[in-house]
Amino acid sequence: MNKTIMSRVVRITAIAEVIALVWIAAAAGQARAQQMDHSHHHHHAAAPAAQDKRGVENYKLPAVGLLRQDGSKAAFPAELDDGRPVMLNFIYTSCTAICPVTTQVFSQVQDKLGADSGKVRMVSVSIDPEYDTPARLDAFAKKYKAGTQWQFYTGTREASIAVQKAFDAYRGDKMNHVPVTYLRAAPGKPWVRLDGLRGPDDLAREVRALMPNG
Amino acid sequence: MSPSSSGLRAACQTLLLVAALATGSFVSAADDVAAGRRIYMEGVLPSGKPLTGLRFGDVTVAGEEAACVKCHRRSGMGAVEGEILVAPITGNYLFMPPDKTLLANMDPRRGKSFNLSHPPYDDASLALAIRVGRNANQVTMNEMMPRYNIDDDGLRALTAYLRQLNVERSPGAGDKTVRFATIVAPGAAPERRQVFVDMLKAAVTGKNASTVVGAQTYGRRHMTSAAEMVLGTERRWELDVWELTGEPATWGAQLEAYYRANPPFAVLSGLTNGHWMQVHEFCEARQLPCWFPLTDLPPVRGGDFYSLYFSRGVLLEADVLASHLKSRAGPKPARLVQIHRDDETGRAAAGQLRKAMAGSGIAVESQPWQDASAKTLAKLLAVAGPKDEIMLWLPAENRALLAEVAPPKARRVYLSGQLASGERGVPSNWKGAMRIVYPFELPQRRDLNLSYFRQWLRLKRLPMVDELFQARLYFATTYMTDTVAEMLDNLHRDYLLERAENMISRREGSRAQEEDQARQAMHKATRALLASRRAAGDMGPETADPQELGLRHSTTVFPVLELGPGQRFASKGAYIVRYADSHSDTLVAETPWIIP
Numbered sequence: 001m002n003k004t005i006m007s008r009v010v011r012i013t014a015i016a017e018v019i020a021l022v023w024i025a026a027a028a029g030q031a032r033a034q035q036m037d038h039s040h041h042h043h044h045a046a047a048p049a050a051q052d053k054r055g056v057e058n059y060k061l062p063a064v065g066l067l068r069q070d071g072s073k074a075a076f077p078a079e080l081d082d083g084r085p086v087m088l089n090f091i092y093t094s095c096t097a098i099c100p101v102t103t104q105v106f107s108q109v110q111d112k113l114g115a116d117s118g119k120v121r122m123v124s125v126s127i128d129p130e131y132d133t134p135a136r137l138d139a140f141a142k143k144y145k146a147g148t149q150w151q152f153y154t155g156t157r158e159a160s161i162a163v164q165k166a167f168d169a170y171r172g173d174k175m176n177h178v179p180v181t182y183l184r185a186a187p188g189k190p191w192v193r194l195d196g197l198r199g200p201d202d203l204a205r206e207v208r209a210l211m212p213n214g
Numbered sequence: 215m216s217p218s219s220s221g222l223r224a225a226c227q228t229l230l231l232v233a234a235l236a237t238g239s240f241v242s243a244a245d246d247v248a249a250g251r252r253i254y255m256e257g258v259l260p261s262g263k264p265l266t267g268l269r270f271g272d273v274t275v276a277g278e279e280a281a282c283v284k285c286h287r288r289s290g291m292g293a294v295e296g297e298i299l300v301a302p303i304t305g306n307y308l309f310m311p312p313d314k315t316l317l318a319n320m321d322p323r324r325g326k327s328f329n330l331s332h333p334p335y336d337d338a339s340l341a342l343a344i345r346v347g348r349n350a351n352q353v354t355m356n357e358m359m360p361r362y363n364i365d366d367d368g369l370r371a372l373t374a375y376l377r378q379l380n381v382e383r384s385p386g387a388g389d390k391t392v393r394f395a396t397i398v399a400p401g402a403a404p405e406r407r408q409v410f411v412d413m414l415k416a417a418v419t420g421k422n423a424s425t426v427v428g429a430q431t432y433g434r435r436h437m438t439s440a441a442e443m444v445l446g447t448e449r450r451w452e453l454d455v456w457e458l459t460g461e462p463a464t465w466g467a468q469l470e471a472y473y474r475a476n477p478p479f480a481v482l483s484g485l486t487n488g489h490w491m492q493v494h495e496f497c498e499a500r501q502l503p504c505w506f507p508l509t510d511l512p513p514v515r516g517g518d519f520y521s522l523y524f525s526r527g528v529l530l531e532a533d534v535l536a537s538h539l540k541s542r543a544g545p546k547p548a549r550l551v552q553i554h555r556d557d558e559t560g561r562a563a564a565g566q567l568r569k570a571m572a573g574s575g576i577a578v579e580s581q582p583w584q585d586a587s588a589k590t591l592a593k594l595l596a597v598a599g600p601k602d603e604i605m606l607w608l609p610a611e612n613r614a615l616l617a618e619v620a621p622p623k624a625r626r627v628y629l630s631g632q633l634a635s636g637e638r639g640v641p642s643n644w645k646g647a648m649r650i651v652y653p654f655e656l657p658q659r660r661d662l663n664l665s666y667f668r669q670w671l672r673l674k675r676l677p678m679v680d681e682l683f684q685a686r687l688y689f690a691t692t693y694m695t696d697t698v699a700e701m702l703d704n705l706h707r708d709y710l711l712e713r714a715e716n717m718i719s720r721r722e723g724s725r726a727q728e729e730d731q732a733r734q735a736m737h738k739a740t741r742a743l744l745a746s747r748r749a750a751g752d753m754g755p756e757t758a759d760p761q762e763l764g765l766r767h768s769t770t771v772f773p774v775l776e777l778g779p780g781q782r783f784a785s786k787g788a789y790i791v792r793y794a795d796s797h798s799d800t801l802v803a804e805t806p807w808i809i810p
Contacts, residue, residue, distance in 0.1 A: 094778035130786040173720040178296035199270030
C-alpha cells in the first residue's frame with residue numbers, strides 16, 4: 001500500500017468528516033429547536049412519529065426454504081398461501097428494544113382477535129438466523145404465548161436476507177432494523193406496509209378489515 | 215465515678231450517637247441504590263412487587279420485561295436500533311448541565327442526533343418522564359418508553375441508582391491513557407507465544423505513534439473519527455502482559471495480584487493451550503471485559519456478561535459434526551471412533567460429541583490418546599473397521615505425527631480444523647478419506663478478507679506463523695481500536711461490551727466495503743500504470759487481471775462475525791470440507807455452512 005496516498009486519503013476523509021460534523025451539529029440544533037417549538041404548540045398530543053407511513057406494495061417474494069420453530073422445513077412463499085390473511089414482521093430473539101415491543105403487540109393482537117385469531121396467519125421471520133435456531137425461536141414463541149396460527153421462521157443467512165430484501169426491509173445489519181408490519185388479505189393480493197410502531201388496537205382493526213367478513 | 219469521667223462518657227455517647235446517625239443515613243442511601251438497581255436490572259419494586267408500565271395506553275409490561283436494562287442496557291448508555299434512539303440515562307446524562315454533559319453515544323448510524331444535550335433533570339422532572347413519558351424538553355416520549363406505575367419508594371430508589379450510574383470512567387481509563395492487559399497462560403507453543411506478544415506490542419506502538427492526545431487537528435497519521443478529533447478524546451494505550459504460571463487453580467490469585475498492581479480497562483485477547491475457565495471467572499468477578507482471547511475451549515455459561523469469544527471452539531465443532539452425521543445422505547457409519555488427547559480440551563470435545571450424537575443411532579467410542587506417540591495413535595486408529603468413521607481431535611503440535619502413521623481403514627477420517635488450526639501438513643496418502651470440520655471461511659474466499667492484515671504484518675516485519683491464529687488476534691486489536699474510538703469519553707466497561715455486541719457485524723460489513731473501495735481505486739491506478747507501460751513497450755502482454763471484487767461481509771477468517779445483546783460467540787457454524795486432490799491443500803466445501 002502506498003503510504004503517502006493512504007495518509008492523504010485519511011486526511012481528506014478526516015477533513016470531510018469535520019465539515020460534516022459541524023454541519024450535523026448545526027442541523028441537530030435546528031431540528032431540536034423545531035421539535036421543541038412543535039411540542040409547544042401541541043402540548044398534550046403524542047407527537048406522531050415521522051416514520052409512521054402506510055403503503056400498498058406488490059412485493060415479489062423469492063422461493064426460499066426456511067425452518068419453522070419446530071425445526072420442520074417450510075417453502076416460501078407457498079407457506080403464506082393457505083388463503084388466510086397474513087400479518088408478518090421481522091424480529092430477532094436477542095433484540096432488546098424494538099422486537100420485544102412489536103412481538104408483544106402481535107401477542108396482544110392475538111388476544112384481541114380472540115376466537116377469530118385462527119382466521120389469520122401470523123408470521124415472524126428472524127433477521128439473525130444464525131443465532132435464532134429453531135429451539136431459540138420456540139422459546140421466544142412460548143414466552144409471548146404464540147398460538148398455532150403464529151409461526152416463527154429462521155434459515156440460512158442468505159434466505160433471511162432474500163426475504164428481507166423482497167419486503168424492502170433489509171437494512172444491511174440487524175441493528176439498523178426498523179419496525180414494519182406487513183398485511184395481506186389473500187394470496188395474489190397486494191401487501192399493506194405499515195411503517196413505525198403500531199399499537200395492538202390499530203393492528204387488530206387492520207387485520208379484521210382483511211377478514212372475509214371483516 | 216469522677217465528674218470528669220462522667221463528662222467523658224457523655225462526650226463518648228454523643229460521638230457514638232452521631233456516628234450511628236451518620237452510618238444509618240449512609241446505609242439508607244446505599245439501600246436506595248441497591249433497591250434502585252433491582253428495579254433497573256430486574257423490574258422488581260422495593261415492595262417486592264413487579265414493576266409495571268403501559269405502552270400504547272393499554273399494553274402492560276411487567277417485571278423483567280419492564281426493567282430499564284431491557285432497553286437502556288446495563289451501562290445506562292442506551293442504544294440505537296434503526297431509527298429509534300434509546301437515550302443514555304447515566305447520572306451524567308440525566309443530571310449534568312448541558313455544557314458539562316459529555317458529548318457521547320456517537321454512533322455512525324445516528325450522526326444527526328449524537329448531540330444529546332437537554333436541560334438537566336431534577337427529581338420532579340425525572341418523575342414525570344418515568345410516570346407520564348414527558349422528557350426534560352417537555353416533549354412526549356416515544357411509545358417504546360413505558361409509562362411506569364411506580365410508587366414513591368420505588369421512584370426514590372431508582373433516582374438514587376441513576377444518579378450514581380456510570381458517573382465515573384471505569385478503572386484503567388485515565389484522562390490521557392487507557393490501560394489494557396493481555397493474558398498468556400502456560401503451555402502455548404513458544405513461537406505462537408512470541409508472535410502473539412509481538413503483534414500486540416506492535417499494534418499498541420503503532421497506535422501510540424500517531425496518537426495526539428487533546429484536540430489538535432494536525433499530526434495524526436491514522437484513522438480517527440471526526441468527533442474524536444474535535445473533542446480530543448483520543449488516548450494513548452498502555453499494555454501489560456500478564457504471564458500465568460503453574461496449575462490453573464493458582465491463576466486466580468496471580469490474576470488478582472496483577473490486577474491490584476495495575477487495573478486495566480479491558481483484557482485485550484489472551485492465549486492459552488487449554489484451560490481458560492479461571493480467567494473467564496476472574497473477568498466475570500472483576501467486571502472486566504475479556505476481549506476475544508484465542509482459546510479452543512471457551513467456557514459456555516449462560517448469563518455471563520464480560521467475556522467475548524470468536525466461537526464455541528471445539529464444542530461448536532462437535533455439534534456441527536453431529537448435525538452433519540445425523541443428516542448426511544448415504545450410509546451412516548457403523549460406529550464413530552473419536553480419538554482425543556487426554557487433556558482438558560480433548561476430553562471436553564469428546565464429551566460434547568458423545569452428547570450431541572445421542573439419539574442418532576450411531577455408536578460412539580472414545581479413545582483417549584495418552585502419550586501422544588505415533589505408535590499409540592496407530593493402535594487407536596486400528597480400532598476402526600472399514601464401515602466405521604473416525605473423528606480425530608488432533609492438536610496442531612501433533613500434526614506431524616500423521617506422516618509416521620499409515621492411514622486407517624475407516625471410510626472417513628474427520629479432523630478438527632480448530633485444533634489442527636487449518637488444513638496444512640496432512641500427508642497426501644491421508645487426504646482421500648479425510649474430511650475437515652472447518653469453522654472458518656474457505657481459504658479461497660478469505661484471501662480478500664485478509665489482505666490488509668497481511669500487509670500490516672509485512673509492514674511491522676512480523677512473521678506469519680499461523681495465519682488463522684494471527685488473523686484472529688489482528689481482528690481483536692483493530693476492533694478494540696475502533697470501538698474505543700467511538701466511545702469517546704464514555705469509557706465504561708459495560709458500555710464497551712454493549713458496543714461490541716451491537717456494532718460487530720456492521721463494522722465488519724462497512725470495513726470490508728471500505729477496503730474494497732480502496733483496493734478498487736488502487737487497482738484503477740495500477741491498471742492505468744500497467745497500460746501506459748505496456749503501450750510504451752516496457753512490458754509483455756497483459757496477464758491476469760486484478761482480482762474480481764465480490765461483496766464481502768468480513769475482514770477476518772470467518773464468513774461473518776455477528777453478536778447481539780447477550781450473545782457471546784461471534785461465529786456460529788462450520789463447513790465440512792475435503793481436499794480437492796491428494797497433491798495440494800486446496801479445499802472443497804462438501805456442505806454449506808452448518809449451524810448446529
